[in-house]
Amino acid sequence: MTARAFRLHLSFALLGMLVGAGAAQAASDTVSAHADYSSAALYNAANAYARQGKSGLAVLDFERARVLSPNDSDILANLAVVRSSLGLPSVPGSWFARHARWANPNLLFWLGLAGLGLAGVGVLAIRFYPRQRRVAWPAAVLGVVLSSIALADALAIWPILHEAVVLHSITAQVSPITDGDTLFALPEGQIVQMTSRYPGYALVQTASGQTGWVVLANLAPVAPLG
């Protein structure tokens, strides 16, 4: 392969990846009217719930909206207002989670995929087309950076798969039975991690490390499956 052909192929590969990522995102936007979740709709619904005094549902929809638009200032502000009215800390999450999640995770997924492709093509070019190193090195570095951003986002967002919002103030129990002994109170809007399930019950863990069983119907997962 000549240098000119190589550059042509590399350009097409890069263009294809970027166009693919953009097209996927564009497709996502175009189907927004038919999509099951939309950050704006969730935000509006959360506002409506908050006005009706249904703070648990409001927190749930704000959290869901925050998954799709993690840096949306309106969502963060209103979530903080509702959480504050419930006596909860403003916005939960570790330093890593707050900084790694800076864009829509699905967009970052496509960018990460393009980055993975770039990094792979770049490394192959460095090894097998040494004359093209001036192009291949930046491509590989850019690819690694994009992949790392997506990987960090995936790691930061991983806990939401097990997160649930307490819809009504409840108490956690010792055991998953109807008249189980109570352990501690869970306020409405609290976010917990579901670590195990039993028919009708879930074993939850709070941010402070307390664990107990609660009636499953009082919880709503932030990221419902399906």
Place this chain on the structure above:
Amino acid sequence: MRVSATRFHRLLPGFVASLLIGGMAFASDPVISAKIEPAEISLHQSANLTITSSGSDQRPITPPMVPGLDFTAVGQSQRIESVNGVSSSTVSITYQVTAQQSGIYTIPGINRSVQPLILRVDPDTGSHAATSSRSATSAFPPNASSSLPAGASHIAPDGTAFVRLRLPKHELYVGESIPVEIQVGTRDGLVASLNGLPTLNGDAFTLDNLSAQPQRRTQEIIGGKPFTVFTWRGVLAAVKPGTLSLTMETPLTVRIHSGRPGSDLFDDQAFADLFNDPAFQNFFGGTTEKDITVASPPTTFAVLPLPTQGRPEGFTGAVGEFQVSAGLSDRKLTAGDPATLRLTVNGEGDFARVNSAMLGSTSRWKAYQPAAKFNSADGTARRGEKIFEQPIIATEPGAQTVPALSFSYFDPQKRRYVVAQTAPLSVEVAAAPATAMSARADQVTSTAAPSSTLAGESHTGGLGLRSDRALAGIAAHSMVPLYFQPPYLALPSVLILAFPGLWFWLSRREQAGIGDPEARNAATATRLLTEMERATAAGDPEDFFQAARALLRRMLAGRWQIAENAVTLAEVDARLGTGSEVGTLLALAEEALYSRRRFARADLERWQRIVLREMRQENMS
């Protein structure tokens, strides 16, 4: 049972002896009672088992053997009474009972006059004071007869237990849920403990809402033998059509007779029954515990598929009998203010499949995502009501109507689909104050903005919330990010696997001399340099000069844009002048090849430096 005469004569003495011993035992049976307090403990707490024996003929009291329970004697008292010259004594022994793991334990009766005791042990949590004071009966509601027809009771071959199902019918549709009672009968005194809940054996059915504890405990006499029957209630549903069967099974620990004398005397069923009798075993001891699983006989169902004909649009899989009604939180609204639209679906069926899209947004109503909650009317969540609540906002003032809501389901009794509809709701919508509408329409900054919010952003409501926005923004079909959705997870995996494959393929091409000419030239040059270095180290002038000449000819051919075989000594002299170092090296190469002239290693090293210098100059240019 058939016993030959000879065998009967052999068995007779043993039988008579057994009767005598048994008769003596029953004749002198003291009055024994037992109680356990509390009947419900946590894992690392203990209960007290008190066994009291009274009468004129006292025998030593031994603690029962229950797998998983430890009995430690902690106290003994004795009272002797003499009435009209007849003395009797009462002995009480208290055992501290601790459990090795949580569960429901059956402590067998000390003799046939004593009922088995139940000890419930909950998982340890560190705070169980309240539970400790409960009685054992709280776990078992009062006996209640079942409305379901009784199933067959196939007792296990060892006679210790059985599992049976009580079902209302054996023909059902896919997705239809039917109530089921699972009954586990345990032979009093022979079953030490139930080791788990009944489980479904078969992948064509689901069993839901099974209670953690038995709903009922009753006594039954089956075949003349007493059984304690534990009943659980649940909901059974089929997931695929066909003629399907299922069984239920339960793990148990049973106490079986051990150490039978080595005679075929006990092979006979009549004697096996005698020696398996709990009273006989308790008297003679010699029992061991064994974990077994008891299964119900297979129950066959005809599972029908849901018909495709007449399936309404929006059918979400609900099967059962339902009624629907709708309501609105307020019939007098102000444009822009939220109200709650409520759809109530009540009836009987699998409510997990009951779903409704509720109202879609229209030009007159802005509708939001509904939420649902379920109120069960029975313990199995098969009957009850599911309430869907949806925030809606009227956008125009005047007399408005909330459209009728519909809900479709399949009625297995009528064997057809049903679309239930609510009545439209009339609402009077007042015009909103101009400022409020303006605020919503233009999203201007509210004067009631809290100090923590940023300037230039709009707010609504007394809570200090920022206002709603147009329905756009980032959308997704699932809240689970693409990273964690298996189809998308495959994409990076494919890439990660593809690149090593490409690496391998390109390596093979390179080795075969196919591919990039520049890379091929570089590989050849590297090989010749290596060969030159090796020949220098070995003091081999022939190989050294051959490698050096090949390198120089390739280099000069590239520089002068001529064929490699056109780079002759004459051409070099003509282009570089006679006596150049390169020309001299080419001449020496020919000489080394044909004259076998010997060179010192230092000479070879000097020529190697010259070749490398030429190559560096070529690369720099």
